[in-house]
Amino acid sequence: MFKIESKNVHLYYNDFHALKGISMTVKSNTVTALIGPSGCGKSTFLRLFNRMNDLIDGVKIEGEVLLDGKDIYNTKGLRTDELRKKVGMVFQKPNPFPKSIFENVAYGLRVNGISHKNFIEERVETSLKQAALWEEVKDKLKKSAFELSGGQQQRLCIARALAIEPSVVLMDEPASALDPISTAKIEELIYELKNKYTIMIVTHNMQQAGRVSDMTAFFYLGELIEYDHTQTIFTNPKDPKTQSYVTGRFG
C-alpha cells in the first residue's frame, strides 16, 4: 500500500482550474520533491494532504486523496485535526509562536490534551534532537523562540511538527529564506528524517531537489508533467517540458 496517493484530483479556486487530474503515488519513508514554475500548482498539491486548501474560499476538490489507503476527504469520522496529527507541515518562512522554545515544541502536545510533565519534557527533547537543534538550545529552553536565528527558528518549526509524531511531513520551500549553512542543515535533516517519516517538499532549488529527494514530480500549469526517480528527472527527463525547466530554459 502506498503512504500517499492522489487519484485524478482536480482542484478549482472558483473558476480557476489549479490542479488538472493529478494521479500520483508516494511510498513510505521517501522524500518526494515537487518542482515547477510559480503558479504551477505544486503548493496547492502539497496542501491537499493536510486539507489546508479547505481554508480558502471558493475551493472545490474532485477525485480521491488517500493517506494510508483512506480517502481523507470522504472518510466519515475523519476529523481535520486528527488528520493534521498525522500530517505535519513546515512553511517557507519560519513561524514560531511568541512563546518560549520549549513551549513552541510542547504546544501541539498540549492542544491535543497531553498534560503529563515528564512525557512532554521527553517528547520536546526528542523532537529537538530529531530536528538537530537540541545541542544549540538545551540551555535556553525558556528563552523566546524569537531569539533564535532564522535557520534555528525553522528547525524549531520542524521540531514542533515532529513533536506530535506525524507520519508525513509536508515542507513548502523550507529553506528558501535561509543562508547556505542553515539550508545545508535543513537538507541534512530531511535526509535523516526520511528513516522515520514520509516527506514531501516543494522547492524552487533544483540542486536541493537533487540532493534531498528520492522522487521528483514536475508540475506545469496545473498538470503533473513528469514523475520519476530524481536521478532520471535531472539526468534524462522524458518530457521536453521537464528538460526545458530543469535546464533553466523556461519557467
Add this chain to the structure above:
Amino acid sequence: MTHLDIELKQLKEEALEMFDLVTSQLKKSKTALLNNDSEIAREVNFNERRVNALELKIDKDCENIFALFNPLAIDLRFVLAVLKINSNLERIGDIADGISRYVAATSGRFDKELVHQTKLEDMFDIAVSMLTDVRASFDTEDTKLARGVFKKDDSLDEINANANSVVEDIIRTNTEKTGQCLHIISAIRKLERTGDQVKNVAEEIIFYIEAKVLKHLPGKNTNE
C-alpha cells in the same frame, strides 16, 4: 540565450577546435611518415603542445561549468561528454605525435611496397575519415554519423590483425627492411588504437544526444 547557453556554446566551439587540431595532426603525421618529411614531423611534434594546452583549457572550462552552473539533463550529459571526448582526442594527438617521431628514427623513405602491403595508408585514411565523421556528428548532433564509425573501426581491426603475418613474410625475404617493418607495425598498432579512441568519442556523442550508454555493449554498429 542564457548565460549557461553561452558557456555551453563556447565549450562546443573549443571542442570543435580540438577535433580540427587533432585531425590535422593525424593527417600531417601520415604525410610526414609516408613522405619521410621531417619538417612536417617536427611541426606535428611542436603542435602537440597546442593539443595539450587546449586539453587543459577544455578541462578547466568543464570544471567551471560544473561548479558554477550545475548543469542538468542534456546540459549535464553534454559537459560530461565533452570532458571525456577531450581526453580521447588528446590521446589521438599523442598518437599523431608518436607516429611523427618514427620519421626521425628511420633512415630514408619508407619502402612503397611495404606501405602498400601492410595497408598503412588505408589505415590512416580510415582513421581520419572516422575522426571527420564524429566531428560532424558532434557538430550537427547527428548520431547516425557517430554510429557509422563502429563499422569503420572493424576495418581497422582487420588490417591490424593481418599486419603481423604480412610483416613476417616481408622480414623473412628482406631482412634489411626489418627496422622499417618494426616502425610500420608500431604505427599500425597506434592507428588501431586511434580507432578505439574515436569509437569512445562516438559513444559519448550518442550518450549526450540520446542518453544511451553503449559502452561495453555488443552490436553497437546498428542504427538503433
